[in-house]
Amino acid sequence: MKRGFSLLELCVSLGILSFVLLGIFGVFELGQSSFHFASLRQGLQSEARVAFYALGNDLRHSSFVTVTTVPRTVSVILPRQESRGNQTLDRDGLCTAGVENWESPGAIDIHSGFPNFDSFVVYYGTSEPEGRLIRQVVRPALVGPYPNAEFSLVNSMHDNPLANSSRVGVTRTLSKRLLSFRARRDNDSRLVVVLLRLRGMGGAKPGTGARADETFELTLKTYPENTYPRV
């Protein structure tokens, strides 16, 4: 005679099955959060590298005299850090001056012998809590040796980059997860020092389950190679 399962056997097997399922879903969740954190880290790293490369390239091709920095701090309440209240963050501005076409007859001022700077590459952090790092090429109508009477770095640092009153060229958002951007000129060493800090909001941290954020920072120290006289 065929015998069925007793209630006790069913309960035990269902209990074992639920433990197994709990384990499987636990690992699934762990995998999901690990993947999320891994891609968040990689994303922050690649954004920082892109900004780092662009900044380094522009700074290297400029002269220390024509590099301008503007310190600016913003007081913001960061998402998911509301309990800490207002935090003061650096969102500076930095600009290098350049000449669009060196072969043009008007590239050099015939009276002074200095370049007629006609394009300015501006980097700045916007003032929103989750800031953006903007790179914008500004082409003022007035062209001439440095400093340019029409161009102002402070007036070029808009949260909406297209609100710039000067003629603008290529505008790129290098990062949408900017925490702080600090740019300083060191007059002794003639190095331009830039600290870039990005922040990404992560999900539950694998293992602990607590919600955690990731911060990634890089420091750039560049000597503008066109500086004269050289140190």
Next chain:
Amino acid sequence: MLAVGLLGLILLSVIALFHSLLASTSKSNDMTVATAMAQQRLNELVTQQPSYRATYGQDFPTDVLGQAVYAHDSQSTSTFYSQARPELLKDDGPAFGRTYYLEVQVFWNTPDANQVAANRHQQGAQSVKAGRVVYVPGS
């Protein structure tokens, strides 16, 4: 029981796999920071070289510098140490100058600055190097 045991083993392996995935991204971030730091230190040493002779009495300072950097976690910083190692390749005398192979090593995850270039289980080498041949003109 055998099936449950096998399933348990598989789950453990998957956990270990994800753990190593996180560890690898963490190391990748550390290496990016360290590589950038080594390059910056090298740039700084090369551009500032003329001032070192008066300050340090040698062409390049070799002291270990530590810097706390946010490399991944927002709650804590990691300390990265950098040290320059100039290797004299050619000395043409005080009138002509010296040629160095200047190497900067950056290392991290060490308890103190004296324990250079630590290796850690399942992490491998925790240091990077950047180097350049530098000519220091004579006086």
